[in-house]
Amino acid sequence: MAMHMAMEVDQADDPRLQAYTSIREKDLTSGHGARFIIEGKVTLETALRRGRFKLESLFLAASRLEPLADLLAEVPADVPVYVAPQDVMDTVVGFPMHRGVLACGIKGEIPFPANFLDADAKTGGPSTLLMLSGLSNHDNVGACFRNAAAFGADAVLMDGQCCDPLYRKAIRVSSGASLWLPYAHGGTGADMVHAAQAAGYEVWAMTPRAKAQTLGTLRVPEKLAILLGAEGPGLPDDLIAAATPVRIPMSSGFDSVNVATAGAITLAHVFGARESP
Template sequence: MSKIEISDPEDPRLAPYVSIRERDLTGRSDGRFIVEGKVTLAILLERSRFEIESVFIGRSRVEPLAEMLAQVPEGVPVYVAPQDVMDQVAGFPIHRGVLACAHKGQPVGVEKLLEAETLLVLNGISNHDNVGAAFRNAAAFGAGGVLLDEQSCDPLYRKSIRVSAGAALWLPYLQSGQCDDHVSWLENAGFDVWAMTPRTTAEELHRLEPATKTAILLGPEGPGLSDALIDRCRPVRIAMAGGFDSINVATAGAIALAHCHASSGSAKA
């Protein structure tokens, strides 16, 4: 482990960690992203497809996490600082005392993503918690990947990664283009595209048998998917109690994914 003690919050080596919240909100243009917390650092080290650049950790966390830090690749610096220095650099209290910086690298090619049997497709999902939860659900129910349009928020936003329980670090995904393009790609690749909607005329999820290749399309909370998109796909609804027609978008995705997973015969008892 290349441990480097830091005492000055102005140390230029910590530049990627400066004012994290502001950079998250404005978007990073340098191809980097930040991981926060013990669980997500472990996944970044053990399972992620992304290249780690550095680790920034509170001094009090070094000994408890010694075994994990031993997995940091040779040559990757581990910056260690007192908690107050870490907080000054980040711009807010880093209660977990664990940060890491990694590179996004090259995106997954659409051809590779379309080899999956089940995909989750996110259209206009701009809430970071919902995107993170959607990735966690996709991983939990065996989806082969996630396809997002440019209006959806970045899965590698720090909070999205944390809410995804680290799934955003290893589950294949592509964020590109518009949802109309995605539907065309999916149709050409032989997917049955389920547009999740509260329409009463839509087919009920529990009555459907998933196709060999199935894509589950989710729209933003509130407006939902556009009528044009729904009409291009197979409208599917989740049966609910009378007088209530909607649930959280990530929850709807979880229910649909669980149905596909159970129907595939691959679910374990």
């Protein structure tokens, strides 16, 4: 991308920057024509080289234009790149944007878990899903996506109570994984569990309950869905009862870890079992 193709902006109220205005308070990810904001070089690089979502525009601090020249060469010709002085960018965004790198993406249609499983049914071979129910914390959702990507999960399924993995912070915490890893979002946790089982997946409901089977004693099935509940309350009784309850062994007197950590431990165990000869 030639440097002269960047469009300079010197007014914070420029209508072309509307998507970037006060992004801390804005929810762009819901509703018709939903968009999302990408922040930072690492996630922009992921979006350009691996992402599955269309970019609508880029917004850079002027000081970042030259250092990012090689990456900007990969921006599609129909995606405008707006460049502003740092103080103008900070005013538009609503807080100091030290990274100086933003992009706006088009969310498009995200399927419900049942529809996703119907459309992407695998014909053979091992498959691992990470399923999330009731996770409303952006950091935890982002971390779960990062763990799913690291340990070879094929997709992440979320019920409608989960927050959107395309929130700015969730994308950043996921290290960009939510920009390329397939996912589905919506409906109830029960619908999600039943859809996975109907598609041939064994569902492990992760819980600290003493009567649950211990991770490591179970055979890893060809098609496995690992189900995690919200930090604090965990999974509700009906979802645990509908699946195979599984617990991670821990020291006496301590029975839980962060939900993303629990997911990482379980995913790593499954990944190792699948990699073993």
